[in-house]
Amino acid sequence: MSKQVVLVTGGSGGIGKAICMYLQQKGFIVYGTTRKVEKYKDFSDFNLISLDVHNVESIKSAVLSIVKKEGRIDILINNAGIGITGPVEETPEEAIDKVFNTNFKGPLRMIQEVLPVMRSQNSGLIINITSIAGYMGLPFRAFYSASKGALEVVVEGLRMETKQFGVKVVNLAPGDYATNIADSRYTVSASKDSVYKESYQMSLDLMNAHVDSGRNPNEVAKKIFKIIKTKNPKVHYTVGSFMQKFSIFLKKILPNNTFERLLLRHYKL
Ligand SMILES: NC(=O)c1ccc[n+]([C@@H]2O[C@H](COP(=O)([O-])OP(=O)(O)OC[C@H]3O[C@@H](n4cnc5c(N)ncnc54)[C@H](OP(=O)(O)O)[C@@H]3O)[C@@H](O)[C@H]2O)c1
Numbered sequence: 001m002s003k004q005v006v007l008v009t010g011g012s013g014g015i016g017k018a019i020c021m022y023l024q025q026k027g028f029i030v031y032g033t034t035r036k037v038e039k040y041k042d043f044s045d046f047n048l049i050s051l052d053v054h055n056v057e058s059i060k061s062a063v064l065s066i067v068k069k070e071g072r073i074d075i076l077i078n079n080a081g082i083g084i085t086g087p088v089e090e091t092p093e094e095a096i097d098k099v100f101n102t103n104f105k106g107p108l109r110m111i112q113e114v115l116p117v118m119r120s121q122n123s124g125l126i127i128n129i130t131s132i133a134g135y136m137g138l139p140f141r142a143f144y145s146a147s148k149g150a151l152e153v154v155v156e157g158l159r160m161e162t163k164q165f166g167v168k169v170v171n172l173a174p175g176d177y178a179t180n181i182a183d184s185r186y187t188v189s190a191s192k193d194s195v196y197k198e199s200y201q202m203s204l205d206l207m208n209a210h211v212d213s214g215r216n217p218n219e220v221a222k223k224i225f226k227i228i229k230t231k232n233p234k235v236h237y238t239v240g241s242f243m244q245k246f247s248i249f250l251k252k253i254l255p256n257n258t259f260e261r262l263l264l265r266h267y268k269l
Helices: 014-025 056-070 093-121 142-165 197-212 218-228 242-253 256-266
Strands: 005-008 029-034 047-050 075-078 124-129 167-174 236-239
Touching (some): 029 056, 056 093, 075 093, 093 124, 093 167, 124 218, 167 218, 242 256
Parallel strands (some): 005 075, 075 124, 124 167, 167 236
């Protein structure tokens, strides 16, 4: 069988880079992406091409260049994403737009450009990197949770539409992994006299500690490889610590108020 062609958005660092390195090593033809391609002139670990998920023209041109060169795209991994923190009451509308533009509309723009290619092949696999945070509204991260949760739900519908064309669509929700996501995060700064100042700061400290002590992103890459090798992949996958994955199960089985109390205790609120 010829080598499969994979496109991974956000291949310059963190989870995306780990996926690209791993799949390249496993014999795939890998295209990772970055918005700052000039920064990576000497980069040679895998193909790194220019792409901004906010910009349809840049998506079209990246997809076209791969199809011209390889003749196909077998797998799309929607990995590019950003974090956002802030009290809901104080989060500016443009910050909400930004996080949805990247985390929700970005993957959908990618899907809309890649689907015609996959339909013409009568085969393809799309994996969206969502988040365990997308399974529950988290305090001071509610918009991040919403952007990832929205994608989880759209994919449930999309998957049934594309089945007839041999295109499989899957979500993979990670827990905490040690990457640079906290540095590029949109952090709403609480106003001087904010009523949320103390509780927000405490939650921020906890979130940063979680990312810093996060697991190795290679674990996500290995899970991706496993999903690729699965004949009939299911719609929702998770990867992370036992407790992070277990929290989804707890939310399903516990009464609402009990689960909320657990979260409040966890975030010391
Ligand atoms: N780290 C975690 O604990 C964790 C947990 C759950 C889910 N996730 C999800 O995993 C994915 C990867 O996160 P990460 O932790 O690896 O973050 P990261 O280290 O900050 O990497 C983010 C990647 O996304 C790219 N990117 C950001 N905005 C983009 C845009 N507008 N267009 C194209 N590419 C863009 C960046 O590329 P350039 O800057 O080079 O363009 C970079 O390669 C995200 O979707 C994140 O939400 C992460």
